[in-house]
Amino acid sequence: MITPSVPTMAPSTVAWLAFAALPLFIVGRAVYRFYFHPLSSIPGPKSAAVSSLYRAYYDIIRDGEWVLHLESLHAKYGTVVRVGPNELHFSDPRAYGDIYGSGSTFTKHPMYKCFGSGLSVFGQTDFHVAAKRRQALGPLFSRRATLKLQKEIQKHVDKLIVRLGSYESLAKPADLHLAFRSVALDIITSYCFSKCFNALDAPDFSHHVAITMDATLHLAWVFKHFMFLRGLVDRTPEWLGTRLMPGTKGYFDQANQLGGQIDEILDDPSILQKGDHETMYHYMITKSNVKAGLPPVSREWLLHEGLNLRFAGSETAGNTCTIAAFYVLRDERLKQTLMKELDDAWPDADAPMGYEDFERLPYLTAVIKEALRLSYGTVTPMPRVVGPSGGVVAGLALPPGTVVAMGNTIMHTNPEIFPDPYRFAPERWLAPDAAARLDKYLVAFSKGPRQCLGTNLAWCELYLILGNLFRKLDLTEDGTSSMDDLHFREYFIPLYRGHHLHAYVKKRD
Numbered sequence: 017m018i019t020p021s022v023p024t025m026a027p028s029t030v031a032w033l034a035f036a037a038l039p040l041f042i043v044g045r046a047v048y049r050f051y052f053h054p055l056s057s058i059p060g061p062k063s064a065a066v067s068s069l070y071r072a073y074y075d076i077i078r079d080g081e082w083v084l085h086l087e088s089l090h091a092k093y094g095t096v097v098r099v100g101p102n103e104l105h106f107s108d109p110r111a112y113g114d115i116y117g118s119g120s121t122f123t124k125h126p127m128y129k130c131f132g133s134g135l136s137v138f139g140q141t142d143f144h145v146a147a148k149r150r151q152a153l154g155p156l157f158s159r160r161a162t163l164k165l166q167k168e169i170q171k172h173v174d175k176l177i178v179r180l181g182s183y184e185s186l187a188k189p190a191d192l193h194l195a196f197r198s199v200a201l202d203i204i205t206s207y208c209f210s211k212c213f214n215a216l217d218a219p220d221f222s223h224h225v226a227i228t229m230d231a232t233l234h235l236a237w238v239f240k241h242f243m244f245l246r247g248l249v250d251r252t253p254e255w256l257g258t259r260l261m262p263g264t265k266g267y268f269d270q271a272n273q274l275g276g277q278i279d280e281i282l283d284d285p286s287i288l289q290k291g292d293h294e295t296m297y298h299y300m301i302t303k304s305n306v307k308a309g310l311p312p313v314s315r316e317w318l319l320h321e322g323l324n325l326r327f328a329g330s331e332t333a334g335n336t337c338t339i340a341a342f343y344v345l346r347d348e349r350l351k352q353t354l355m356k357e358l359d360d361a362w363p364d365a366d367a368p369m370g371y372e373d374f375e376r377l378p379y380l381t382a383v384i385k386e387a388l389r390l391s392y393g394t395v396t397p398m399p400r401v402v403g404p405s406g407g408v409v410a411g412l413a414l415p416p417g418t419v420v421a422m423g424n425t426i427m428h429t430n431p432e433i434f435p436d437p438y439r440f441a442p443e444r445w446l447a448p449d450a451a452a453r454l455d456k457y458l459v460a461f462s463k464g465p466r467q468c469l470g471t472n473l474a475w476c477e478l479y480l481i482l483g484n485l486f487r488k489l490d491l492t493e494d495g496t497s498s499m500d501d502l503h504f505r506e507y508f509i510p511l512y513r514g515h516h517l518h519a520y521v522k523k524r525d
């Protein structure tokens with residue numbers, strides 16, 4: 017039988033055709049996105065509607081300037097802006113509850129994988145898996161567990177005060193920003209792993225993990241837009257990775273330190289019984305994991321969880337303390353009011369004063385709330401994806417798959433909720449109706465099913481650090497800080513561009 021010959025094309029012809037079709041595809045897709053996409057009626061910049069490179073430009077080339085740019089977009093286009101081909105950003109406060117609130121079933125966007133801890137609670141995009149993992153790890157961060165481990169936290173706060181106190185005789189200012197990051201790092205590592213990083217021991221608080229974080233985070237935005245690079249780095253041997261991208265050194269250092277501990281525990285889980293207190297390992301290996309119906313724990317999963325807890329728990333708390341100290345030290349009246357409240361409530365500074373005692377102090381509480389408001393928690397609007405049956409945000413019906421977000425910065429600087437929003441004013445939290453009126457708009461820990469898992473621990477830490485600091489030390493800003501120092505690059509958390517806050521220190525009785 018004779019088979020009819022099928023005309024074939026030379027590979028070079030196929031390549032040429034594909035090459036010629038590419039511009040057609042790009043133009044065709046741009047026309048679709050601009051004129052026919054379900055979001056085409058939503059206002060926004062034309063280039064954002066046609067390509068996600070618009071956002072990449074602000075993230076990577078402009079070095080974390082997206083949030084700054086968002087403000088101008090809302091000023092120009094209104095309360096809802098199309099900021100990407102399939103993405104909307106909102107500034108209407110009602111949107112926050114719809115996107116993140118307790119009734120929301122929107123999932124986290126896959127971009128969360130860019131941080132390299134995709135197996136952790138934080139990195140879980142699937143709603144149900146995340147809920148199970150939160151259930152397993154949650155008890156470690158309950159209020160009861162935090163109160164029980166308060167002594168552990170206090171130990172590191174005491175060390176912070178001693179280390180800062182030593183600057184009195186050195187007659188030079190202390191770098192408070194690094195000091196706060198260091199104490200937060202020590203608290204979180206000893207709380208979660210029972211193995212402290214001892215960052216407070218580093219000369220001038222210059223622990224390499226606290227310092228290298230900025231470089232590591234910069235890479236996250238490169239990975240976010242070019243996710244294949246994340247996979248490549250994860251498979252690259254450390255010696256090559258750190259040579260090609262020196263910014264990954266901090267990540268590898270932490271992964272090695274934590275990985276060593278994980279290996280020891282996986283080799284012999286019985287060593288967990290010898291520890292001083294319960295850690296994330298107790299909850300993930302031996303306790304609720306099984307009950308929650310989660311798969312057996314792996315080395316990689318423990319590593320991702322550990323790296324994430326370290327990150328989530330240290331930079332955020334450190335930044336909040338920096339913002340509190342920055343504003344308190346610039347305003348003598350505010351500083352004296354805070355110190356007087358602490359002196360009256362705690363006349364003998366050698367007597368114990370715990371978390372629950374500090375919680376009863378209205379001015380300190382107001383200072384912390386105001387510091388949370390102006391440090392924002394996360395500054396990148398946290399992207400969520402509308403589920404298969406569609407959704408409604410601030411009254412707007414949205415098709416399945418739409419990416420939606422509303423940044424904490426936008427909420428916290430809304431002048432109708434917080435008049436004169438860039439002024440640090442603890443008094444706004446002291447009005448009789450403030451709790452009912454304002455608390456719901458303080459979203460530094462986010463809201464709903466994916467809100468911060470470490471909220472109790474964070475509050476405890478903030479009370480103990482700031483309460484002890486302003487009761488036991490008299491700090492005077494060294495005269496080198498200015499408001500410009502608070503300009504930040506937005507890399508999920510704020511990375512402050514300016515000079516670190518420094519202060520001269522005197523001990524108080």
Ligand code: HEM
Nearest residue numbers: 137138328329332333393398460461462466468469470474
């Ligand atoms: C002042 C301190 C803190 C602030 C302002 C803060 C803020 C936040 C915010 C805004 C989120 C939501 C992120 C998102 O959805 O993309 C979050 C999530 C999270 N935080 Fe915190 N956080 C703080 C401290 C802590 C501490 C001490 C821990 C404990 C180790 C912690 C653990 C977590 C975890 C595990 C998540 C992920 C929750 C999930 O995805 O379901 N955070 N945090």
